[in-house]
Amino acid sequence: MKLRFTLSIIYCFLTFLSCQNQQIDQPIVCTEVFIQGLHITLVDAASSEIITEDVTITATDEDFKENLKRIETQTSFSGAGERAGTYVLTITSSNYKTFVSNPIVVSADECHVMTEFREFKLQAK
DSSP states (O other): OHHHHHHHHHHHHHHHHHHHHHHSOOOOOOOOOOOEEEEEEEEETTTOOEEOSSOEEEEEETTEEEEOBOOTTOSSEEEEETOOEEEEEEEEOSSBOOEEOOOEEEOBOSSOBOOEEEEEEEOBO
16 A cells, blocks of 8 residues: 555655646747848750859749849859848849749748759740
8 A cells, every 4th residue: 555655655746747848948049140031043945054144033922022142162052141032033044044933932940941952944035
């Protein structure tokens, strides 16, 4: 009888501790890094060469519009920094046919956007 009572008390104590741990709110700690929502690589459809010059990528989400940028040391274009949304990309160039993408959904968590990586093959004019 004493053993059953002792086990019951231990069980209640452990259950109490388990519930206490679940009720403690852990603060969300976000970094100060600025995350781009879109990361786009362009490729020549015929040669498979990466395209970085003489091209404009415009991301549109309702009233929002932004031209994606390329950092000199990178072969891709980025934009929609820390901005969740549904983007349609319009890619224009004097050397390639205009390309319009399907909608790309950029989501976000409590801290940052979740970067969407895409590669598009462009057809020469």
